[in-house]
Amino acid sequence: MTILAIVLGVAVAAGAVLLVAWPFLREPVAADDRLDAPTAREARWLELLDERDRALGALKELEFDHRTGKIGDEDYGSQIGPLRRSAAVALRAIDRYRDEMTALDVPDLPSEPVPPPDEGTPPTPAPVPEPYPPPDEADIPAPAPQE
Amino acid sequence: MADLGRAALVVSLGLLVYALVGGSVAAVTNRRRLAISARNALFCAFGSTAIASTVLAVALIRHDFSFTYVAAHTNRTLSTPYALSAFWGGQEGSLLLWLLVLTGYGALAVALNRTLLRDLTVWVVPVLAGIGTFFAFVLVAVASPFDTQTAPLDGAGLTPSLQNPYMVAHPPMLYLGYVGLAIPFAFAAGAMLSGRTDERWIVATRRWTLAAWMFLGFGQLLGAHWAYVEVGWGGYYAWDPVENAALMPWLAATAFLHSVMVQERKGMLKVWNMVLVALAFELSIFGTFLTRSGVVNSIHSFAKSPIGSWFLAFVVISSLFSLGLIMWRLPLLKARTKLESALSREAAFLYNNLLLVALCLTILWGVLFPIITQLVKGETRTIGRPYYDFFLRTFGLPLLLLMGIGPLIAWRKTSFRALAKTLAWPGAVTVACGIALIAFGAGSSHPGLIAYTFSAFVLSTIVLEVVRGTRATGSLTALISRNRRRYGGYVVHAAIVLLAIGIAGSSAYGSSTERRLTPGQSVSIAGYTLTLRDIVQRQVPNATETRALLDVKGGWSGTISSGDNQYINPPEPSREVGLKTNWLRAEDLYVIADSVNPKTKVVYVKVLVKPLVNLIWVAGFVFVLGSLIALWPDAREQRRLVTRLAPARAT
Numbered sequence: 001m002t003i004l005a006i007v008l009g010v011a012v013a014a015g016a017v018l019l020v021a022w023p024f025l026r027e028p029v030a031a032d033d034r035l036d037a038p039t040a041r042e043a044r045w046l047e048l049l050d051e052r053d054r055a056l057g058a059l060k061e062l063e064f065d066h067r068t069g070k071i072g073d074e075d076y077g078s079q080i081g082p083l084r085r086s087a088a089v090a091l092r093a094i095d096r097y098r099d100e101m102t103a104l105d106v107p108d109l110p111s112e113p114v115p116p117p118d119e120g121t122p123p124t125p126a127p128v129p130e131p132y133p134p135p136d137e138a139d140i141p142a143p144a145p146q147e
Numbered sequence: 148m149a150d151l152g153r154a155a156l157v158v159s160l161g162l163l164v165y166a167l168v169g170g171s172v173a174a175v176t177n178r179r180r181l182a183i184s185a186r187n188a189l190f191c192a193f194g195s196t197a198i199a200s201t202v203l204a205v206a207l208i209r210h211d212f213s214f215t216y217v218a219a220h221t222n223r224t225l226s227t228p229y230a231l232s233a234f235w236g237g238q239e240g241s242l243l244l245w246l247l248v249l250t251g252y253g254a255l256a257v258a259l260n261r262t263l264l265r266d267l268t269v270w271v272v273p274v275l276a277g278i279g280t281f282f283a284f285v286l287v288a289v290a291s292p293f294d295t296q297t298a299p300l301d302g303a304g305l306t307p308s309l310q311n312p313y314m315v316a317h318p319p320m321l322y323l324g325y326v327g328l329a330i331p332f333a334f335a336a337g338a339m340l341s342g343r344t345d346e347r348w349i350v351a352t353r354r355w356t357l358a359a360w361m362f363l364g365f366g367q368l369l370g371a372h373w374a375y376v377e378v379g380w381g382g383y384y385a386w387d388p389v390e391n392a393a394l395m396p397w398l399a400a401t402a403f404l405h406s407v408m409v410q411e412r413k414g415m416l417k418v419w420n421m422v423l424v425a426l427a428f429e430l431s432i433f434g435t436f437l438t439r440s441g442v443v444n445s446i447h448s449f450a451k452s453p454i455g456s457w458f459l460a461f462v463v464i465s466s467l468f469s470l471g472l473i474m475w476r477l478p479l480l481k482a483r484t485k486l487e488s489a490l491s492r493e494a495a496f497l498y499n500n501l502l503l504v505a506l507c508l509t510i511l512w513g514v515l516f517p518i519i520t521q522l523v524k525g526e527t528r529t530i531g532r533p534y535y536d537f538f539l540r541t542f543g544l545p546l547l548l549l550m551g552i553g554p555l556i557a558w559r560k561t562s563f564r565a566l567a568k569t570l571a572w573p574g575a576v577t578v579a580c581g582i583a584l585i586a587f588g589a590g591s592s593h594p595g596l597i598a599y600t601f602s603a604f605v606l607s608t609i610v611l612e613v614v615r616g617t618r619a620t621g622s623l624t625a626l627i628s629r630n631r632r633r634y635g636g637y638v639v640h641a642a643i644v645l646l647a648i649g650i651a652g653s654s655a656y657g658s659s660t661e662r663r664l665t666p667g668q669s670v671s672i673a674g675y676t677l678t679l680r681d682i683v684q685r686q687v688p689n690a691t692e693t694r695a696l697l698d699v700k701g702g703w704s705g706t707i708s709s710g711d712n713q714y715i716n717p718p719e720p721s722r723e724v725g726l727k728t729n730w731l732r733a734e735d736l737y738v739i740a741d742s743v744n745p746k747t748k749v750v751y752v753k754v755l756v757k758p759l760v761n762l763i764w765v766a767g768f769v770f771v772l773g774s775l776i777a778l779w780p781d782a783r784e785q786r787r788l789v790t791r792l793a794p795a796r797a798t
Contacts, residue, residue, distance in 0.1 A: 005151035005154070008198075009154030016162055016191040016195060019187045022184070024184065033178055034177050034178075035173070035174075035265075036265060047345070050346065058559075061558050062557070065558065067619040068616055069569060070556065071557040071565055072564065072568070
């Protein structure tokens with residue numbers, strides 16, 4: 001039994017060593033051994049998508065709260081404008097950033113995914129209604145520094 | 148085979164040390180192959196720990212008493228399920244289970260997130276490996292389950308009270324909960340170490356946190372039911388330090404589950420969430436320290452052992468590590484927005500958090516006070532039930548009320564007028580319910596009456612929410628499937644309401660009486676009359692059973708038996724209570740027979756009638772149902788996350 005245990009123990013240890021060493025055995029000399037962390041551009045893109053999702057999510061939440069009677073017409077009227085505006089700012093920031101990257105001949109950014117699911121209406125971007133002025137330039141997030 | 152188990156544990160320790168050191172070096176120096184190698188080491192550590200666990204499980208099933216652990220916790224009369232449950236019935240085995248669950252959870256969480264959160268998982272690996280290293284070290288150097296001896300003819304056996312189906316499930320559930328809290332902690336630490344403190348770590352670990360929280364909550368209810376039917380003192384929760392040790396991280400995790408919603412939607416409470424996730428994890432380790440150190444006297448704790456000081460050191464070091472990380476990353480954890488109104492959903496979450504954390508900390512103080520007093524003054528002090536009951540009422544009742552109000556408040560801000568309009572129906576139901584309760588005599592206990600009326604309020608708000616939501620979306624299934632987290636949460640709220648009603652009913656409106664009985668004598672309580680018919684004794688394998696047989700008339704008619712078992716191996720007594728459930732009233736007739744003497748035919752009985760107590764156990768299943776709804780994978784959300792980083796190359 002002890003011999004079997006030793007054999008099995010050695011086999012377990014050898015298997016573990018092989019798996020742990022595998023990245024080095026597979027690529028003894030790596031062309032690029034740096035960690036594949038998101039680039040500054042990718043990180044910025046994700047940030048913009050997060051902002052867009054948050055803004056659209058807030059809009060849908062408000063719509064749902066209004067339809068379920070948690071918020072009155074007056075409160076709804078006072079909140080919908082700023083929220084739509086921030087959603088529009090977020091959407092424009094995404095478009096602008098994509099245009100800038102295209103102009104700089106940067107490879108394609110990840111495709112724009114569908115916003116988070118929620119109750120109520122399908123996730124269509126809300127248009128900016130007339131009574132609300134277009135966003136100031138200052139409201140649009142600045143593009144990320146180039147690498 | 149003990150050698151194989153020992154060798155597998157040594158390999159696990161080596162792999163975890165490598166994953167800790169190699170993973171840290173890889174993350175700091177940005178080296179890809181080393182990071183993958185460290186990650187593989189974590190995966191392999193799970194494999195070798197699984198081998199060690201299999202060795203122990205096989206030894207338990209085969210009654211291999213050459214293992215000291217097997218001989219100390221089982222004997223030949225134990226059936227296979229109970230022999231297997233001895234895996235977590237003793238100190239060393241439960242530590243091995245902890246390491247197995249930790250490495251298994253860790254490997255799975257890292258594998259699932261290695262692409263989406265590749266910048267974080269590089270740091271998560273060494274954090275998880277650090278926690279695993281501690282447990283593997285304790286198992287290898289301090290408390291090995293693979294110590295051997297010359298095999299005795301039979302083992303010492305499993306404590307009789309642990310030979311209960313609930314004890315087969317309760318400890319593993321708690322471990323799945325305790326250890327599960329290490330995953331959000333590791334990802335939170337990874338987020339801070341990597342400087343990526345956005346919401347991705349929360350999204351990635353949301354289901355892990357929910358699952359751990361569900362296991363911890365359900366595990367506690369299983370333990371409460373075990374105490375109720377097996378320990379035989381008539382209650383289900385004694386505010387025992389070790390019971391509290393499981394409740395505290397659950398409360399912290401509950402606060403965290405609520406406050407992360409504010410961070411996801413508003414970018415607020417980032418520091419608070421980091422503190423909560425660290426608190427939940429540290430409390431789970433602290434609970435293990437309490438159970439294993441022998442510093443507290445509890446039926447749940449293991450014997451005094453040297454591993455307590457190791458755990459204390461680990462709690463201190465990991466707390467300092469967490470605190471240091473949060474302080475270091477404070478600039479990155481600034482809130483993006485501010486609280487717009489004190490009357491908003493996010494403010495309600497904040498109030499809920501304050502109450503939950505206050506309750507958690509008062510319980511912690513109740514646990515720590517006797518230990519500190521003992522250390523400083525050398526005096527033995529205990530914190531009794533009145534202390535905990537007072538704070539449970541002080542923080543628990545407002546929490547119950549808030550559970551009803553919170554979902555009715557809109558995000559950002561709402562006006563008093565809109566809130567009053569929304570509250571009209573639930574308010575009317577609550578008042579009507581309160582009046583009806585007083586009319587039916589529930590006014591005899593103020594806390595009970597408040598708990599019942601608040602429960603009615605919460606239930607009516609849940610119904611209102613579901614009805615209005617269904618009306619808005621057109622279908623109940625569409626409503627729930629589009630926001631499983633919210634509606635799963637409401638089901639969990641309903642479970643908490645059932646729990647509150649069960650606790651209030653059984654404690655505030657329960658009745659009890661004690662009497663010395665001889666055959667033919669009766670005792671009456673709450674509409675039941677119990678007459679002692681006889682006292683009998685019989686021999687069964689490994690025990691002598693002594694029972695008082697009581698004929699019951701009134702709310703239920705039949706015979707109920709209660710007494711004790713005197714086990715031969717191990718030579719310990721076990722109280723066997725008599726229990727009859729009236730499911731229509733969710734009520735229990737509970738009989739404890741003491742000093743049952745078959746010669747003199749004298750017995751001292753304590754009879755309790757516990758109204759609505761069974762709602763507590765029903766609440767457990769509703770709680771699991773709600774949690775499962777909330778954590779059920781959302782294909783659309785997953786697609787969205789995958790699409791975002793589709794072009795990214797996996798490490």
